Amino acid sequence: MTRLDQIKSDVLAANRGLPHHGLVTMTWGNVSAIERESGLVVIKPSGVAYDDLTIDSLAVLSLNGEQVGGGLQPSSDTPTHLVLYRAFSEVGAVVHTHSRWATAWAQAERPIPALGTTHADYFGGDVPVTRPLTKAEIEGAYEAATGDAIVEAFTGRDPDRVPGVVVARHGPFAWGPTAASAVENARVLEEVAALALHTVLLAPDRGPIDPALLDRHFRRKRGPDAYYGQPEEQPVTHSSR
Amino acid sequence: MTRLDQIKSDVLAANRGLPHHGLVTMTWGNVSAIERESGLVVIKPSGVAYDDLTIDSLAVLSLNGEQVGGGLQPSSDTPTHLVLYRAFSEVGAVVHTHSRWATAWAQAERPIPALGTTHADYFGGDVPVTRPLTKAEIEGAYEAATGDAIVEAFTGRDPDRVPGVVVARHGPFAWGPTAASAVENARVLEEVAALALHTVLLAPDRGPIDPALLDRHFRRKRGPDAYYGQPEEQPVTHSSR
Amino acid sequence: MTRLDQIKSDVLAANRGLPHHGLVTMTWGNVSAIERESGLVVIKPSGVAYDDLTIDSLAVLSLNGEQVGGGLQPSSDTPTHLVLYRAFSEVGAVVHTHSRWATAWAQAERPIPALGTTHADYFGGDVPVTRPLTKAEIEGAYEAATGDAIVEAFTGRDPDRVPGVVVARHGPFAWGPTAASAVENARVLEEVAALALHTVLLAPDRGPIDPALLDRHFRRKRGPDAYYGQPEEQPVTHSSR
Amino acid sequence: MTRLDQIKSDVLAANRGLPHHGLVTMTWGNVSAIERESGLVVIKPSGVAYDDLTIDSLAVLSLNGEQVGGGLQPSSDTPTHLVLYRAFSEVGAVVHTHSRWATAWAQAERPIPALGTTHADYFGGDVPVTRPLTKAEIEGAYEAATGDAIVEAFTGRDPDRVPGVVVARHGPFAWGPTAASAVENARVLEEVAALALHTVLLAPDRGPIDPALLDRHFRRKRGPDAYYGQPEEQPVTHSSR
Numbered sequence: 001m002t003r004l005d006q007i008k009s010d011v012l013a014a015n016r017g018l019p020h021h022g023l024v025t026m027t028w029g030n031v032s033a034i035e036r037e038s039g040l041v042v043i044k045p046s047g048v049a050y051d052d053l054t055i056d057s058l059a060v061l062s063l064n065g066e067q068v069g070g071g072l073q074p075s076s077d078t079p080t081h082l083v084l085y086r087a088f089s090e091v092g093a094v095v096h097t098h099s100r101w102a103t104a105w106a107q108a109e110r111p112i113p114a115l116g117t118t119h120a121d122y123f124g125g126d127v128p129v130t131r132p133l134t135k136a137e138i139e140g141a142y143e144a145a146t147g148d149a150i151v152e153a154f155t156g157r158d159p160d161r162v163p164g165v166v167v168a169r170h171g172p173f174a175w176g177p178t179a180a181s182a183v184e185n186a187r188v189l190e191e192v193a194a195l196a197l198h199t200v201l202l203a204p205d206r207g208p209i210d211p212a213l214l215d216r217h218f219r220r221k222r223g224p225d226a227y228y229g230q231p232e233e234q235p236v237t238h239s240s241r
Numbered sequence: 242m243t244r245l246d247q248i249k250s251d252v253l254a255a256n257r258g259l260p261h262h263g264l265v266t267m268t269w270g271n272v273s274a275i276e277r278e279s280g281l282v283v284i285k286p287s288g289v290a291y292d293d294l295t296i297d298s299l300a301v302l303s304l305n306g307e308q309v310g311g312g313l314q315p316s317s318d319t320p321t322h323l324v325l326y327r328a329f330s331e332v333g334a335v336v337h338t339h340s341r342w343a344t345a346w347a348q349a350e351r352p353i354p355a356l357g358t359t360h361a362d363y364f365g366g367d368v369p370v371t372r373p374l375t376k377a378e379i380e381g382a383y384e385a386a387t388g389d390a391i392v393e394a395f396t397g398r399d400p401d402r403v404p405g406v407v408v409a410r411h412g413p414f415a416w417g418p419t420a421a422s423a424v425e426n427a428r429v430l431e432e433v434a435a436l437a438l439h440t441v442l443l444a445p446d447r448g449p450i451d452p453a454l455l456d457r458h459f460r461r462k463r464g465p466d467a468y469y470g471q472p473e474e475q476p477v478t479h480s481s482r
Numbered sequence: 483m484t485r486l487d488q489i490k491s492d493v494l495a496a497n498r499g500l501p502h503h504g505l506v507t508m509t510w511g512n513v514s515a516i517e518r519e520s521g522l523v524v525i526k527p528s529g530v531a532y533d534d535l536t537i538d539s540l541a542v543l544s545l546n547g548e549q550v551g552g553g554l555q556p557s558s559d560t561p562t563h564l565v566l567y568r569a570f571s572e573v574g575a576v577v578h579t580h581s582r583w584a585t586a587w588a589q590a591e592r593p594i595p596a597l598g599t600t601h602a603d604y605f606g607g608d609v610p611v612t613r614p615l616t617k618a619e620i621e622g623a624y625e626a627a628t629g630d631a632i633v634e635a636f637t638g639r640d641p642d643r644v645p646g647v648v649v650a651r652h653g654p655f656a657w658g659p660t661a662a663s664a665v666e667n668a669r670v671l672e673e674v675a676a677l678a679l680h681t682v683l684l685a686p687d688r689g690p691i692d693p694a695l696l697d698r699h700f701r702r703k704r705g706p707d708a709y710y711g712q713p714e715e716q717p718v719t720h721s722s723r
Numbered sequence: 724m725t726r727l728d729q730i731k732s733d734v735l736a737a738n739r740g741l742p743h744h745g746l747v748t749m750t751w752g753n754v755s756a757i758e759r760e761s762g763l764v765v766i767k768p769s770g771v772a773y774d775d776l777t778i779d780s781l782a783v784l785s786l787n788g789e790q791v792g793g794g795l796q797p798s799s800d801t802p803t804h805l806v807l808y809r810a811f812s813e814v815g816a817v818v819h820t821h822s823r824w825a826t827a828w829a830q831a832e833r834p835i836p837a838l839g840t841t842h843a844d845y846f847g848g849d850v851p852v853t854r855p856l857t858k859a860e861i862e863g864a865y866e867a868a869t870g871d872a873i874v875e876a877f878t879g880r881d882p883d884r885v886p887g888v889v890v891a892r893h894g895p896f897a898w899g900p901t902a903a904s905a906v907e908n909a910r911v912l913e914e915v916a917a918l919a920l921h922t923v924l925l926a927p928d929r930g931p932i933d934p935a936l937l938d939r940h941f942r943r944k945r946g947p948d949a950y951y952g953q954p955e956e957q958p959v960t961h962s963s964r
Contacts, residue, residue, distance in 0.1 A: 025432045026425070028359070047470025072471055076461065098359050103436050107357040108444035116830040117893045118751070118821050138453045169450045170358045184749070191748045195826050197439060198920060203831035209892045212861045220799065229770030230795055266673045267666070269600070288711025313712055317702065339600050344677050348598040349685035379694045410691045411599045438680060507914045508907070510841070529952025554953055558943060580841050585918050589839040590926035620935045651932045652840045679921060 004040060007033045007179075008055050010093075011042045014179035016050050018097065021187045029097035030075045033179045034085045036092070039063045041085060045072035076143065083147025084175065088159040091175045093182035101193035102172035105129070109168045112192060114208045115199045120217035122188045124161035126208060128153040130168045146170070161218070164189045245281060248274045248420075249296050251334075252283045255420035257291050259338065262428045270338035273322045274420045277333070280304045284322060286313035317384065324388025325416065329400040332416045334423035342434035343413035346370070350409045353433060355449045356440045361458035363429045365402035367449060369394040371409045387411070402459070405430045486522060489515045489661075490537050492575075493524045496661035498532050500579065503669045511579035514563045515661045518574070521545045525563060527554035558625065565629025566657065570641040573657045575664035583675035584654035587611070591650045594674060596690045597681045602699035604670045606643035608690060610635040612650045628652070643700070646671045727763060730756045730902075731778050733816075734765045737902035739773050741820065744910045752820035755804045756902045759815070762786045766804060768795035799866065806870025807898065811882040814898045816905035824916035825895035828852070832891045835915060837931045838922045843940035845911045847884035849931060851876040853891045869893070884941070887912045 001009075014031040018024045027050055032043035041061050048057055059074035061067050065082055067074065075081075081094045105112050105127075112127040114120055119127075130149040137145035150165050150173060163185045164174035172193075174186035199206060208214070219225045242250075255272040259265045268291055273284035282302045289298055300315035302308050306323055308315065316322075322335045346353050346368075353368040355361055360368075371390040378386035391406050391414060404426045405415035413434075415427035440447060449455070460466045483491075496513040500506045509532055514525035523543045530539055541556035543549050547564055549556065557563075563576045587594050587609075594609040596602055601609075612631040619627035632647050632655060645667045646656035654675075656668035681688060690696070701707045724732075737754040741747045750773055755766035764784050771780055782797035784790050788805055790797065798804075804817045828835050828850075835850040837843055842850075853872040860868035873888050873896060886908045887897035895916075897909035922929060931937070942948045 026429065045471070076468060100432070100435060101439070103357065103359060104439035104443060107436060107440040108447055110443055115892070116826065118826060132451065133454070135451070135453045138451065138457050142457055169356070169454060188749065191823070194823060195830060197443060198824070198827035199830040201442065201924065202827060202833055202920060206831055210855065210858070210861065212858045213856070213892060216861050216865055227799060230768070267670065286712070317709060341673070341676060342680070344598065344600060345680035345684060348677060348681040349688055351684055373692065374695070376692070376694045379692065379698050383698055410597070410695060438684060442683065508911065527953070558950060582914070582917060583921070585839065585841060586921035586925060589918060589922040590929055592925055614933065615936070617933070617935045620933065620939050624939055651838070651936060679925060683924065 004035045004038065004042070004060075007035050008042050008058055008060075010179040011044070011058055012053055012055055014093070014095070014183050015044045015053055017183060018095075019050060021183065023097045023099045023183075023186060023190060025098065025100075029095070029099075030077060031093065031095045031179055031183060032075075032078070032081045033093035033182075034063075034091075040068065041078075041082060043074050043078055043081060046075050048072060079141065079143035080147040080150070080173070083144055083151060084173070087147075087151040088154075088175065090160050090177070092177040093179040094173060094175045095179075095182045095186040096171070096173050097186055097190075098171040099186070099190040099193075101197055102166055102190050103170075104197060105193050106166035106171050107169055112166065112189075112196050114214055115196050115206060116209060117213065117217045118188075118195055119192045120209065120214045121221055122185060122218075123164065123192065124214065124218040125157065127162060127164050127166060127189065127192070128157065129166045132168050166193075245276045245279065245283070245301075248276050249283050249299055249301075251420040252285070252299060253294055253296055255334070255336070255424050256285045256294055258424060259336075260291060262424065264338045264340045264424075264427060264431060266339065266341075270336070270340075271316045271318060272334065272336045272420055272424060273316075273319070274334040274423075275304075275326045275332075281309065282319075282323060282326060284315050284319055287316050289313060318387075320382065320384035321388040321391070321414070324385055324392060325414070328388075328392040329395075329416065331401050331418070333418040334420040335414060335416045336420075336423045336427040337412070337414050338427055338431075339412040340427070340431040340434075342438055343407055343431050344411075345438060346434050347407035347412050348410055353407065353430075353437050355455055356437050356447060357450060358454065358458045359429075359436055360433045361450065361455045362462055363426060363459075364405065364433065365455065365459040366398065368403060368405050368407060368430065368433070369398065370407045373409050407434075486517045486520065486524070486542075489517050490524050490540055490542075492661040493526070493540060494535055494537055496575070496577070496665050497526045497535055499665060500577075501532060503665065505579045505581045505665075505668060505672060507580065507582075511577070511581075512557045512559060513575065513577045513661055513665060514557075514560070515575040515664075516545075516567050516573075522550065523560075523564060523567060525556050525560055528557045530554060559628075561623065561625035562629040562632070562655070565626055565633060566655070569629075569633040570636075570657065572642050572659070574659040575661040576655060576657045577661075577664045577668040578653070578655050579668055579672075580653040581668070581672040581675075583679055584648055584672050585652075586679060587675050588648035588653050589651055594648065594671075594678050596696055597678050597688060598691060599695065599699045600670075600677055601674045602691065602696045603703055604667060604700075605646065605674065606696065606700040607639065609644060609646050609648060609671065609674070610639065611648045614650050648675075727758045727761065727765070727783075730758050731765050731781055731783075733902040734767070734781060735776055735778055737816070737818070737906050738767045738776055740906060741818075742773060744906065746820045746822045746906075746909060746913060748821065748823075752818070752822075753798045753800060754816065754818045754902055754906060755798075755801070756816035756905075757786075757808045757814075763791065764801075764805060764808060766797050766801055769798050771795060802864065802866035803870040803873070803896070806867055806874060807896070810870075810874040811877075811898065813883050813900070815900040816902040817896060817898045818902075818905045818909040819894070819896050820909055820913075821894040822909070822913040822916075824920055825889055825913050826893075827920060828916050829889035829894050830892055835889065835912075835919050837937055838919050838929060839932060840936065840940045841911075841918055842915045843932065843937045844944055845908060845941075846887065846915065847937065847941040848880065850885060850887050850889060850912065850915070851880065852889045855891050889916075 011033045018029045030044040034041045045057050057072050059071040060069045111129045130153045176182035176185050252274045259270045271285040275282045286298050298313050300312040301310045352370045371394045407413050417423035417426050493515045500511045512526040516523045527539050539554050541553040542551045593611045612635045658664035658667050734756045741752045753767040757764045768780050780795050782794040783792045834852045853876045889895050899905035899908050
């Protein structure tokens, strides 16, 4: 199986998995992944129900958006995904949904503060919110401008340390090294958004956690100091501490 | 299969689908559809559980409410549906539910503001709330007066651009060209109501989105500028961007 | 089948149904019913999981609490149920749960206002909250005192018009002519409590609905003016309008 | 079957049960239990999905943390569990989760007040919140310091009377005589947290219940005065009153 075939298989499984994670109403959500050697991006076709997806229906594009090989017309959000792949060199997959709790933060135009260790286990800081787009951006290359606003929101931030964002008035995007990890991050972002909203209802003025606690939890799961899971495990596991 | 038979089949399926979409507690909800050539309306019979519905149990009425053919006694909300068919010439089907989030807005007598793109993808503006009915209306032809109040709320609005409303102190109505699209709009209205309620909890003073963003999203999915889905698709799809 | 056997069968089915209606966490809830001719009350035995209930495990008591026939030890809430049967002569069955939304109102010591027609379809006025019990009542015949406080809350109210209550700091009780209708009222009370809580979040100062609207909806479903359902139906149906 | 084998079997079942109780997102949660005679603690291995757990994968440790026998590397939360077993001599099992409602209280750094009888049936007072950890504690033996902060929060409190806590900015821990009762307490703590949060939204200034009511309910289910369930039942049952 070639690397691209593996990625197509991962993208198919990740898109099909979105409903099972409770991340989509109707079928509002899409997953893409990139094969970095060839620079080819595989993404959900536009307007196809998850259950009808097949390997051959997936759209394959170059990093500048030219569709290659077969596949149906790509998601209309494709330009946003491509901007992220071009700007964030370590990102291997991107997920976009309208999941309820994260979308509430997006519509409120508020970043999701790091209020607890659940957040810190996956996101090494506040999850930023993008600036509103200008009228010209909205009426022009809107989806690409959405990607540009995300990249702008990460000025001075590390997208590998904070693998998600809420797009103002729209909804969340999340990413990761693989399609499965990007979906995991989207799922955690949704739960973290729910926890933060209810925390704010109980304590409107509660600020972010101690940076030392943020780092401790983030580094328990990542990098050279990671100390959980079994020795042969991946740095990021799906399991409990 | 005649057009009317097709519509009966659609109405049966749409009514039976309501519980699966999480739109009804007990069985509080009904769907109707109209065959415009003959002006015949098919609607759920009153007081029959969804699972007990059959094609022959569906009530068939003329636009002025005379029951024709067989079928059981129609839903007591029928006069409301008929007013909408008479006033909104493009509407092909109507759905009424007491779904939780939309009903909270109805009881609060607040329109649902267009706070994000999820709203804009289906509703081209705020979802209006009707005015309270007068004592005379309540004690007179109540259900017809409910319909009149909905039509009144759309003075200066396009019911095809905003395919739903919340009836003050009661609950939501939604509509569309077909029974399936009306149920889809009812389902999206419920999710949009949930998103808006939680957005308001996070940002009580947040106003509606930029009209340019509203139009961009609304027109991505409708009319000559629609640019998503596959070429042969319907202007409105059930799928993700 | 004797009347009492029928009631035992109804009580068994109603208790077993509580988890399916989402009304119980763990197994916090119980249903009883009375056979008015003999004055015998059938109630869930104490400390028995729903799935383990059998006809023979049900406790049968006289209206003054003497256990007759076989059956296990009755629910410790039995004295509350008996007070209601003695005071409310039309009540045929009683349900107690700790369902989430109604219990939040109970803990807040707030009556559930009639904020919309969903409420009015089943409850002909606000759902009252009981007064707090005195230390003497709490340390004495606590469960009977709980019943007395419910009866006291209905001074000047008709328990058939408002078939439920929230007990201060405790949770909801609901009732009806039969075990099935009492469970239906408990289920509607829970949904009405959820609707009211979210309505209050959107419009803290919103008062009850117009009494004319309250009556119109309450009487659509009950009594001589009821005009929905099919001719041969019961005055109270489980179905949609 | 030896006592230790029985405990391993209980711990396996309790960990596998967490997802079914809706207490875990992803697989954020772990259960341990102690065999007091030998002082051996059995705990979930780190980074293993619930469905992949086996008896042999469970980690077995001495009370001072030395791993004995086989098993995989223990949960990184193990030092917290061990501190609780050393400090609370009656505790037989400990559960940690990130369940949504209890975690919101933890992130808000607010104790969960005893606002109603549902709380009082299982927790004989407010559920305390721990103090924030110091930078030195966070950067040092963090998990053990978390346990110390829990023990500190119980200064002057009885951990058998209040079998749970919310750890500031982190989430809930609960315990009990057995793995099954600890999971039951974790599940009730989550429901109590949900009830309390919504009660606070309805009545921000509502204080705890009357101590007499708290004691009455707590003692209905425990100790010499317990008067529910069937004669031969355990003092704590899983069933309704």
